[in-house]
Structures are given as C-alpha cells and as structure tokens.
Amino acid sequence: MNQQAIEDYLKTIYLLEQTESPVSTSRIAEARQVRPSSVTNMVKRLYDRDLVHYRKHYGVTLTDEGQVIALEMLRHHRLLELYLTQELGFGWDEVHEEADALEHVISEKLEERIAALLDHPQFDPHGKPIPARDGTMIEVDCQPLTQLAQGDSGIVSRIDDDTNSELLRYLEQLGLMPGTDIQVTKVTPFDGPITAQVNNEQIVVGHKAADNVYIKKQ
Amino acid sequence: MNQQAIEDYLKTIYLLEQTESPVSTSRIAEARQVRPSSVTNMVKRLYDRDLVHYRKHYGVTLTDEGQVIALEMLRHHRLLELYLTQELGFGWDEVHEEADALEHVISEKLEERIAALLDHPQFDPHGKPIPARDGTMIEVDCQPLTQLAQGDSGIVSRIDDDTNSELLRYLEQLGLMPGTDIQVTKVTPFDGPITAQVNNEQIVVGHKAADNVYIKKQ
DNA sequence: TTATAATTTTAGGCATAACTAAATTATTAT
DNA sequence: ATAATAATTTAGTTATGCCTAAAATTATAA
Numbered sequence: 001m002n003q004q005a006i007e008d009y010l011k012t013i014y015l016l017e018q019t020e021s022p023v024s025t026s027r028i029a030e031a032r033q034v035r036p037s038s039v040t041n042m043v044k045r046l047y048d049r050d051l052v053h054y055r056k057h058y059g060v061t062l063t064d065e066g067q068v069i070a071l072e073m074l075r076h077h078r079l080l081e082l083y084l085t086q087e088l089g090f091g092w093d094e095v096h097e098e099a100d101a102l103e104h105v106i107s108e109k110l111e112e113r114i115a116a117l118l119d120h121p122q123f124d125p126h127g128k129p130i131p132a133r134d135g136t137m138i139e140v141d142c143q144p145l146t147q148l149a150q151g152d153s154g155i156v157s158r159i160d161d162d163t164n165s166e167l168l169r170y171l172e173q174l175g176l177m178p179g180t181d182i183q184v185t186k187v188t189p190f191d192g193p194i195t196a197q198v199n200n201e202q203i204v205v206g207h208k209a210a211d212n213v214y215i216k217k218q
Numbered sequence: 219m220n221q222q223a224i225e226d227y228l229k230t231i232y233l234l235e236q237t238e239s240p241v242s243t244s245r246i247a248e249a250r251q252v253r254p255s256s257v258t259n260m261v262k263r264l265y266d267r268d269l270v271h272y273r274k275h276y277g278v279t280l281t282d283e284g285q286v287i288a289l290e291m292l293r294h295h296r297l298l299e300l301y302l303t304q305e306l307g308f309g310w311d312e313v314h315e316e317a318d319a320l321e322h323v324i325s326e327k328l329e330e331r332i333a334a335l336l337d338h339p340q341f342d343p344h345g346k347p348i349p350a351r352d353g354t355m356i357e358v359d360c361q362p363l364t365q366l367a368q369g370d371s372g373i374v375s376r377i378d379d380d381t382n383s384e385l386l387r388y389l390e391q392l393g394l395m396p397g398t399d400i401q402v403t404k405v406t407p408f409d410g411p412i413t414a415q416v417n418n419e420q421i422v423v424g425h426k427a428a429d430n431v432y433i434k435k436q
Numbered sequence: 437t438t439a440t441a442a443t444t445t446t447a448g449g450c451a452t453a454a455c456t457a458a459a460t461t462a463t464t465a466t
Numbered sequence: 467a468t469a470a471t472a473a474t475t476t477a478g479t480t481a482t483g484c485c486t487a488a489a490a491t492t493a494t495a496a
Contacts, residue, residue: 002483026444038485040444045483057443057492087305088331101323107316113306223453243474258475275461275474360463388440 004104007073008032009042010051013062014070022059026029026218070129076103076111076132078124081162082116085125092125092177093168126168127214143217145182145194145210153183154215161212175199176213222322224251225291227260228269231280232288238262240277289349294321294329296342296349299380301332310343310395311386316426344386345396345432360436363412363428370434371401379430393417394431405416 012031016023025039032039041075047054051066062070080099084090106114115121115133122138124130131137142157156178161167171177175198187193191207205213230249234241243261247394265272266425269284284328298317302308308316324332333339333351340356342348349355360375370377379385389395393416404413423431 007483024421034484035486036443037445039489042484084328088335090327090331094327098325102320102324105319105321105323109308109312110302110306110316113308117306128354252453253455254474255456255476259453 006044006046006049006051007069007104009046010062010066010070011073011077012058013052014067014074017061022053022055024059041126044078059063068135071135071137073103075131075133077104078128079111079114079118079121080106081124082118082130083120091169092162092172093165094187095142096163096165097126101125107108123158123176123178124162126162127156128162140216142214145184145196145205145215148184148187148194148215148217150184150187151216152217153181154217156180156182157216158193159212160214164212167209167212171211171213174203174205175201176203176205182215223260224264224267224269225287227264228280228284228288231270231278232262232285232292235279240273240279241269244276246278248290250344251366251412257395263422286353289353289355291321293349293351294324295384296346297329297339298310298324298338299342299344300336300339300348304336309387310380310390311383313343314381314383341376341396342380343396344380345374346380358432358434360432363402363414363423364409364425364429366402366405366412366433366435368402368405370435372435374398375432375434377430378432382430385427385430388427392423393419394423395422400433 001116008216009028009032012028013023016027016031020027025043027035028043029036029039043052046052050063051069053061053063053108077099079080080102081092081095084095084098086090113134120129120132127140129137129139140157142154145158148154155177158175158178159168176182180198183197184194185197185202188194193204193206194210195202195204197203227246227250228336228382230246231241234245234249238245243257246261247257250257261270261278264270264278266283268281269287271279271281295317298312298320299313302313302316303310330351338350340348345358347355347357357377360372364377366372376396377386377389377394386429394400398416401415402412403415403420406412410426411422412428413420413422415421
C-alpha cells in the first residue's frame, strides 16, 4: 500500500466526516471515483494499520492516528495553496492540482519553513482554515450566500468547492473573494439569482455559484 | 511502469553517459542498487517506449526523447536545490533529498515561476549547471583540487558529490564553496592532504574531500 | 416478512518492479 | 583457436497495490 494512496483515502474520509460520520463505503467510493468494493478492500487495510475504526455495514471513522495524517495533508495542501498564490504568483484557481501533488511529498522541515515564511497563516486563498501543527483549526461560523435574506450583510468567508477553477475565476470577476464585504440587495425564489452590493457595485450571481460562497454574517 | 521510476532510470543513465557512453546494464545496476537482471528488464521497457537506444551486450544510450526527460528532471532538481537555499533558508547540505522527491512532482508552470523568481540561474548551490528549458547547459572547464600543483590558483567551481551532507558541511567549514578564491600552498605525495589559502586563511584538506572540489584555474 | 438497496466477499485482473538461477554471449589469456 | 572468466540476458518467481465484476450477505423500510 503506498503512502500516497493511504493519505488520499484518509483525507477523503476526514472531509466526508465533517458532513456525516461515520462515513459509508459508498460515499467514499463516490468521492474517490472507484467502486464500493475497492473501498471496502482499502478500508480493511487501513483498519489493519489502525488508521480507521470500521464496523461492517455501518461505516468508517478515523482513528486519532488516521486523523493526524489527514490533518497533516490538509495542512500541507492549504499551506501550499497559499504559498503558491502569495509567493509564486499563482492564481487561486490554479493552485489546487499543484498542491494536491506536492502535499504528499514535502518534508516536515519544508512545511515548517513555508509556514514560518507566511507567518503561520490561518487561512488558505479560498478562506479554508489551515490546521495548526497540533491539529487545531479555526472554525468560522458562516453560511452559504443562498441562505441570506434580502438586506443581510457580511463578509465573504470561504469558497466551498475550491477545486473548480472555472467557478473560482467567475467568482473572482465578481469580486467574491474572502474578506470582501457583501450586502444582499435582492433574492429571487425558485433558486433564482441573487443580487448584492460588492465593492460598490451591484452584482448578480446565480444560485449554483452563490451556494459555494460562504458568508460570515455581521 | 510508473513515471517516477522511468524518470529515475533516465536520470541515472544520463549522468552515467557523461562519463562513458554507451552505459552497461551493470553500471546502471550499481548506480541504482539493483541487480543487473532487473536493469535489463527495465531497459527493455524503456526501449519499448523509445526512451533509450539499446543493443544487447553492448549498452544503453538515451534517445532524444529520453534525454529531454532526463534533463527536465535535472533542471527541476537543481532549480529546486537553489530555490530551497535561496528562498527558504535551507543549507546546501539539506536540499538534495527534498529536491529528489519534489523534482518528479512540480509542474512546468511551477518550474517556470521558480526559474523566473531566481532570475533564470545557471548554477545550483553546489556549482552544478542548471539545464535551460531547451536542454542547453553551461560547461565549465575545471578540475579536481587534487590535480592542482603547488602555486596554482583558481576559483571553486563545483562540488562533485552533492548528495553527501557530511562532506558538504565539512567543506562549508573550510570555506570551500563555489565562487571562493583558492591558491594551493602545498601538496603532499601518496594522496596526502593539500594545504591552500582560502579566505585569507590557511586550510588543510584531505585528499578524498579535495577530490570532490572542482577548481576553475585562472 | 419480504422486497429492495447497500455492503461485503470472493476471485481474479493487470501492472510495476524487484529477485534468483540458469543459460547465453562476449572477452581475455593461454 | 580454445578454454576460462566475466558480463549479460532469459525465464520464472515473488510481492505489492489497486482495481473490478459478480455473488453473497446484511440492513431497511414497505
């Protein structure tokens, strides 16, 4: 079993656990784009290594040991994304794949140097929290733009699907990046578009895109 | 056949070809620490992919296509070594392993950004030439310190074995780093130590270490 | 309780990449 | 030229990793 595959599975399980825990094999299969039987096999091997708890027909959760590895990958990934944008001029829509490959390869020493150089940052370019070395992570109370009501205002906190370059480029055009102030001007029913005030401009954004934009209400 | 294994074999073959070409399977086996028969198998697969020329019982050389990949890896490796020392505070004795892992993973885009940020450098921290994107590379006419005679002077050009951290730390202590002026004060027979003037100090360096220090005579 | 859906088991595929031992080929010394 | 030696290749084996389809099992909800 190679380390990269282990790390990818653990990361997937970690992220799925944020929504529902325990995680079913079919959810993992879906996320990893393999068959459920492949997942069952892999999960057994992860279980043999004490990286997950596993009860048949019930689900999977990470052990402490498994979570340490998952968080390490998440830390690597998000630090790298920030590093690439801040220090190497990458766009926030270009960093996901690069970080996905690099996260498995950088040493702890390099991780630490990058973190220090960036002044131990708390968030990646998409507003996602970067786990600290001890596994702790800031939680921001926020909600999708689609759930705000007319008149509500707040600050863009994070973009949910940070793997979708096209979406990111679109949101950037609209100015919907973490830290931006936003006030909802108008909402429309039946998952219709949302109108909002952003950077002193009126913007209109479709429901699907808006669903990825999480706002911290004020 | 995974890409990393291919790249490692091609890099090995490239480096061995600098000394003698064609390269025998046993030389490759020695360099890669595997059995000659394993190399024969691998070489056949490389041949199937047009990455090497291969004649049984005769030897192996890189095809153009193979050389492109080998040089790309060398470029990645050396750029990364320089980047890690210049931008991330790594010592020249700490970068080899990190670069060895990263070289297979960075994208062309990241390579280019790193190169640009470093102002398209020509040499890595050990004085080795960095291949340009088109495969060209500066050649420096230099020779091992052990081959200089008393009174000869020059500039340290490069360190041959850049994988040996201990050696690199030792040479750094002595001030024997690329760019340093050096004048040979005394040589001793039977592979004995060499005395030289470096940074206004007299230093004594053993034959084995000196053999790794290449000098550009003036 | 029985049908349906989800999950697991089984058995095997396919690729990589190493190894050993035996056979073959090339080189060297007589 | 030939025998001895060295280098190389062949053939077969081992081990790993990750996947799949199909069959069997288990959970669940009507």
